[in-house]
Amino acid sequence: MARLRRIKKRIRRHVRTAQAEVRSIISTDEDSNVEITPDFFKQSIPRIQNETDIACDELEGAAKLWIGKDYTNFIVKDFTHLNMPFQDSIDRNTTPRMPWHDVSCVVIGDAARDVARHFIERWNHTKFSKAKFKDRYPWLIPKTYRKDLTTTNVDGKPMDQIPAYLTRVHRVNCQTIRSVGSWSIGIRQTEASIVDAYIEVINQAEHYIYIENQFFISQTKTHLESTDLVKNRIAEALYRRILRAFRNGHTFRVFILIPLLPAFEGEVGTSSGTAIQQIMHYNYSTIVKGYDSLLAKLSLEIDDPSQYIGFYSLRNHTKLNGRLVTELIYIHSKILIADDKISIIGSANINDRSMLGYRDSEVCVIIEDQEYDFYFMNEKPYKSGKFSGSLRRMLMREHLGIYKENKEDMLKMTDLVNDPISDQFWNEIWNARAKENTEIYEQVFPVMPTDDVQKLSDINTYLGREKLYKTDETKAEEMLSSIKGHLVLLPLQFLAEEIQIIYSAQDRFIPQIIWT
Known part of the structure; x- marks a missing residue:
């Protein structure tokens, strides 16, 4: 007990010291004349000039592109000891870093003001509920509405004083949408405008829908029962839209990209991989597993x-x-693009946590193009939005490996990417390249997940197979040189014959709703 009291006393002393240091940087006195600006922080906070400024052994040795915990692989090891940011969490000599793919955007004008107001509302509600009488957390006051933002003038500044990236903006209609509720922002009526926007855009799409998201957990049922755990109906909207296109004889494509595995620490098929298996269970239940999955329902109506x-x-x-x-490559994006004319970009995953409003708090923007270029859609001339169309083309070129450095491939493929729903692009380019890349990876490496593993008992057998990266490195390198881009197929038959999830003892007490 005496030792515990000494530890608590030492912790309190460290906390008081840290608080004093913070107060010395930012004064909260009423009569302080210090203006808090970015320049103030640059002058007040010591900057790291070089490695010798940090008394940390982890920075010694060879030069590193990603220092300390920036070099990470969440499936191998999740973050620990965050108070030691320069200490490696994985062995960088044997474990590859997990790359991320993300998409974000910059908005200016009315939409930016609405994003700021959303932040102000969240901040003020949190202060009211948790720090009402703590003066160091100020109440935030929104600025007035202004109408003087034009294409030649941003916030009243001459053009030569405006950052270059703000002069290359696209003129669009932009609306801020949110998932917020009583706990997150203090409103009585839950706002779920993000899921409403997703469903509306899907319903109104005429040619294609392109989705990148961290999760794909949704409901395909028209009528929900009280026992249905998943509530959001984005998958149902996709089902109805595809079915309508099929019955009308229209060409309609849906591209959905999600990570091969969720970024949770653990191994599939073991008690350490409960979180991975839970997320995959709900992803695959939405996509292909069970009678109510999206592909199962479509297969009842559509031959292919x-x-x-x-x-x-x-x-x-x-x-x-x-x-x-x-x-x-961990897909962390949360975007939807439809018809080269409308985009939704923000923080919302496709699951109940992000979409229902009363659970996680999220914010997105829905962007509708107002300026157009002429391209093709299903081999017919088409007005493609300058923002949404260029974003979609850029992403597809990236995933297909169509880079400016390879001029021959660039010239050959660009015209095909311009028309994303033509039979030639869908079958001979997009799906063919995804299939070819997938097959090469599975011949060279023991990749997980894979369609070759349909039961948990198959995992060790599959991983024990001899692969080219060990048996014939020269041939393996030759095959890998044929891979173009990063696009692969999601293995829809992975663990198809498994029903039960292997739980650790403590995971059995976690409510299922936490994963949805």
């Missing part, structure tokens, strides 16, 4: 749903200390 919808992911490879290695 793969002509309307496809599920994909991203993977990369390199050499690490002379060894061939591969790792999934």
